Amino acid sequence: MYISNVRIENYRNFKSIDIPLKPYTTVIGENDSGKSNFFEALKLPLSSNDFGYATKMLRVTDFNDGIVRGFWEAFKNDKDSIREKVDNNEDISALLELLPRTVVEVTFINPESVYEMAILNSWLDQDGKSHIYRVRYEFFPKRGIEVICYLIDMLDEDRDSGIEIFPVELYDYKITSTNNGNRVNSRSLSNVKISVIGAERDEFSEGMNRKSNRIVSDMLHKNLSNKDKSSIHQAYNDFFENIEKADSFKQAFSYLEQDGIKNLDEFVKQIKLIPNFPDLKNIFTNITIGYGEDYLFQKGLGTRNFLLLMILFSYYYAQQKSFNVIGVEEPESHLCVNHFNLYLDFMMKSAEKQSSLSQIIVTSHNPKIVNKLKLNNVLIFANDRIVDFSQVDKTLVNYLAKRPNFDTLKLLFTKRIILVEGPTEEMLINALLSRITQIISDVEVYAVGHKGFKRYMDIWLKLNKGNGKVKMGVIRDFDNQPNAKMEHDAYEDENNNIMVRTTSGYTLEDDLVATETNCEILSSFYNIANDPTIVTSYLKDKKAENMLELSMEITDNSLNLKAPQHIKEVVEWIIK
Template sequence: MLSKIVIHNYRTFREFELDFDPEMNILVGDNDAGKSTILEAIELGLTGKLRGRPLYQDLSPYLFHQDAVSEWIADLREGRAVPPPEIIIDLFLDSTPEAATLRGNNNLLKADEPGVRIRVALNPDYEAEYKEFIKKPDEVRLIPTEYYKVDWLAFDGNGVTFRSIPASASLIDAANIHLQSGVDYYMKHIIDSRLKADERVKLTRAYRSLRETFAQDESIVKINGDLRGTSNDVSDRELTLNIDVSQKSSWESGIVPHLDDLPFQFVGKGEQSTLKILLALNKKVDDAHIVLVEEPENHLSFPNLGKLVKKISKKCEDQQVFITTHSSFVLNKLGLDKLVLLSPGGGFRIDRLPTSTQEYFKKLSGYDTLRLVLAKRSILVEGPSDELVVQRAYMDTHDGTLPAENGIDVINVRGLSFKRFLDIAMLLPGNRVAVITDNDGKEARDVRQRYANYTASANITVHVGKDANFKTMEPQLFKANGRVTMNAVLGQNFTTDQDLLDHMKKHKTDCALAIFESDQLINMPEYIKEAVDAVS
């Protein structure tokens, strides 16, 4: 299995290092954080191929980290003689007898461990051409990859092949299904793993016999009779129609899998995606097998996603699985302890959560844990009505802009879940999180004290209504605005404070929506303003 990856100058990553879990790795991150790049780099290290083709055939200037390229160009234009950028991907393997031949210290960490390396560097054979190329630095715009070479090496410095690496990989991109190549690959896997040698011979003979009988069909005999009598301006030879029965047109390319008698390529993408993922997980090989899955939630309904995730969790035994996802359902079911949060600057695991919190989120799969993980700034509220009011409070102080438009996520966590979410927030010091909670008739300082362990982290603040006589958000809004204003906002005409308060408590969501949509000037309670300021 893989134990670690170290990357230098490849795509999103300038310098990157990440340890792997031996079983499950769930990669999450914002757009362009490098989730797909990690899967791509793993596949490159194990196969030497990029998108199914040898890397040297698809070498592009845009595979290099753009900051490294910009610095190289700047150095050239300032007259400094610097070597051109290189790409290095180091994959570290577990120390097993099978990987012993790959051991060495030819890696970025200079560690004496087994592993393989992809190195893209200037080819010494083109040194003269390269020097001529950089004589006019003002004309240099991109890396001259035509002067580069790709080395696929073990950590001992020797070249490797597929056979010398005791690990194989299957990359399944659920969003990009190439029907025919996918069918061929997986059909071949089924055949190789299930059919005996004599069964393959029988199948080949049967398939050829069927093709040979094609020409004996009455309609084909008639057509060929007509063709024989046709003059041919191209050749003097006799023209007929038949099926190629040569070895190159074997049954592997003519037989395709069917699901309920429907050819695979005509099955829905969700079913195709599920089938490919499960076939990859079912793959039985003598060496370690790595399964790389791109966003399994694509093309799947929620019930079918649930079935797939359950099967993935059962079938990943003895295999190492890497999954990228934006789905809290996938994350919660497969385990927060397996989460790897990625950014261009690095990656780290959230495996330090209390066990009770991990179990809590596994059971409550509908909770948007990834919203908190991915958002740089969040406001946690107790319910849907609170969410609407907070959004209105933000809009009032930001020229009508919604929080989401400025990258702030207002998340309804249903009150009692605050501490569960804050367990996650404590491990994300770069993410600012503000909590808005009711005092429920208690002093604000006592409520805040319940969260003292969390607010010790600089990125977490807790905001509570100060007057214990106004227990929830609705009375707090009433206190800040009065009966006349709230009647106008809600379109009501209550004559007593108590009647209006009772109405607001009984119709929380309707009142919150009216507040959110109102053109009336509304005074927000101070603790809500403070929470908005804390993340702004």
């Protein structure tokens, strides 16, 4: 069994969105795209298995900012009309429906055993095609009219009140089965859990209340057999008996036995150390993890994070008495290459032999995770929408899959990117960008390694079509291929955030030499004849070596070469 879909309405950055999931899913997206909020949303209908406390009540800041502000401004502008309707007991049901509510709906499919059926059975909800099982979390006003009256009173006090006065204390939450609307009790919810290994892991094994100690304590307490627990209790008793036998213990009460104090012998003999029989979990909290010959807290941040990831993932994955969604945020954080590769391979092998009672969701900014853990498992969070790679043209997905070292994330998420064929164009354009002192450049120049750009533009457009906040420039060689030029130019004709420019001559070197006084400057620099054919041939002879040398001179402002027209147009457009 696994969660196949999560619908979120009015929660943090999500207005209304459906998120499809696989048994294993990789979620990628820019900062603030909602990756962490997605995990927090899942904790609302599911039982949180984290080591901290997770409330299901929300704050006003948990509402989507656009939704709650839109309601608030409309309410303020129409306050007098609303007050009149309330005073006259008129119907305000339409207004009550507009009060902000948060909904998180989770759909399960494919239970594979009788036990899994038993977990989901009361949530069965026929969709006309297959059996699905669905639960719904809703944060709602207990009595909408009370919320309306409260807002009117607060605006009477202060017309300029902001959304911070919104009375979420007049709200409540409920978790129901969508097939009958009945509330789901906590016992049923305890069978479906979410466990998140967060990206902020710096406190692991640091400080007085080390998370590593609590994790190990909980793991031991839950996994030890009753026989082992009994042995530990006996050892705990033996520990106190050994203290009583120590001479130092007896000396602690020697003052009571001194001459002159009568009738105390019998009293002193009755003094014993009796264990207070604390919970075993409290005993285990005194255990500190070591690594090698050192305490774990003495090791570096990267080593501590690596062990936390391995221990927690193993701990959550091994729990087979309930269904468990395991979320891992940015596993690459703080890890060196070796530790990252080890963890990535460990996670990949776990996903391949995955239990039907576990579902893995990983968020990342690292292209290696995307490429290694199968592209058809990738979801992209961007611009209030989801791009599901399993629904993308297989030709495009296979194209990327055949290029495991290609930085897919750089292509998709760079706000201003220029694609070029090879390193010579890349070096030249970066050098030209470095001379522009009026701006701090965020332009990424990326050499794709061959002549075809159409596939890359197709992939980029899946995420960025119609998005005026991002730009892609394409700089290509003519290579005596007029049809290829026309095909590439069509992308610019159909998309206002793409610009395609092609050399006038055969390649970059032809156009560079033909631009203004560049031929004379280059002939002087290389001490060769001032002849376009000779200079062009010289540049092409050792393309990368010559362009590296020229780029260094351009960056140092030692060589005043002019950009060829096709490069100049793209650079000026993309930084504008």
